Amino acid sequence: MKYVDALTDISVADIKVDLMRTAYDNEDALLNSFDPRVVLLWTVLFMIIPWLFYDTLPLAILLAAAFVLAALSQVSKYLLALLLFGQVTNVGFFVVLVPLIGGAVQAVGYLGDNAGRVVAGVMAGDASVFAETGSIVVAAVGRGIHTATTSQEVGIDAVGALVPFFLKLTIISVISLAVFSAMSPQKLSKGMLRLGVPRQLTFAIAYGYRMMPLLVEEYHALINSFRLRSKVPEKQGLFRWRYFYYLLTLSVKAFYPLIFNVAKRSRVTVEAMETKGFSRSLGDEQSQALRTEGMMVRTRDVTFVFGSLLFVAAVWVFT
């Protein structure tokens, strides 16, 4: 499946398969073979490192490296496309919207400056005031348009200044995408537990991983059953809005039975956990040790961290 195809032809089933792969298929991902604590530490380190660079070239090299890492971690293509699209629209925001709103702000400011004169004229009962009002409005609009058009350049300049900024953000997003797609939930929560994150939270992560496919499946089944029992609107309407509205109401309604199902499920979960002594084991040192035994930093972890650091240093020196 190529990236272009991933964009043009997306179905719910594809997205579901992609999600499942992202969450569960990480047996042979590179990052999953390291000690989770080391990987977490490494991630924090590499969330800071991009900020130390200010030029486009080294940042582009780092981004390429991040993409290689993402490819090794089997990152979902759909998510990657979504992420990149978001970054591109951020840049678009500066080119299009900032000058427009800037122009509007200028115009309103000009009107406000001159409103006082108009009010004074109206008080005096001056007839020429209306002509003046007209001219003021025209001037304000003119100024607004002027700002909007000339600052297009400013906007583009701003983009030039912002390219490194967005590159940094993209690098960080791609890296975190790679790390959290690649790490299996058990390893992630064990690593966090060992680093002192409270167990209620690591439990939430593990539970989320376990429940996600069930919940998605259930929600999808509910929507399908609603679709079977309802009728698609006869007229599609402009841009098929009726059809989309119908789908939207379905997806809202489908949450109602889902809420009850999840309530029952959460009760069963908690009861099962309490039967196994979840609350009692919370503050217990021994249980902690039992849960995180078998974790050890090995030489390959060290090689990984310092290898990537040396790579960054090389980029720093040779660009």
Place this chain on the structure above:
Amino acid sequence: MVTTSSNSSSAFSFDHRDMMAFILVMSLHGLQSMITELLPEFSIGGLGVSIGPFWFVAMSVVLLFRSFWACLAIPVGGIVFGEILIGDFSALGAVEGLIVVTLSWFFVMSLITDPKNVKQIAALGFLAKAMEETAAWFIDVGKFYIGVEELEAISWLPETVWATEGIGALLQIIIAGVVFGAIPTLFLYPRLRGKIEPLLGMSPLEGRDGPMFTRTSLKRLIAWVALIPVAFAFETLSETSGGLITFTPEFVETYGQAFLFVPIAIAAVISFGLVAYRQRKVDGLQD
């Protein structure tokens, strides 16, 4: 003030019922955030108009309970399902959501006087969403002041950023707070109240007399105001962590850039040696 919720102790106590409410809210809100996260959004020049998020889910479920944990479950669900599972996780940036969302809802929870009154619940849900977005608006604008240094250089740029972010926040309040928030809540909440609690082995919340705004509310509002700067600090750290650090150690200037390899190499050799030694010891024990 006497709370008449299922547990008559404070809002912070944690027992198995709170755990159930926590898991319930977390799963539901997490699922909706994951689904709406994956739906493509139509963006008009950077203003994202997306379907959802379906805030009615959290609105109609959270206000059925009266505990801090139900509020905390909203951002946790969003983070676990919408970020960690998808892999789009910003560790420090998540703290902003944790603080702002939890406190907004926790404050609004204290204003409920009549849980049977659907209009009151929907209005309060909307208020919580509005508080959240307002806080997020201030934080986002503050980020621009710190992250983009040339902001002051262009005379009208700061106002523009204020206006643009404000419009974005307003759109969110209307879309997430009203269209996908308060309006579906009006239909959903009365159909849930009194049916869900027995499933979790609780009794529904009772109303209370007196004014909406009590001393508890005041305390929580003060906490909300006091902690926004903290949330801002975390968010700024996550977005511009190194922008605040200008990193040029002195030895780089003295010995040239290639010297940068030396400290890294030394650290590498030392830690490699230590780990290898420990590994051999442990493996030796196992043999």
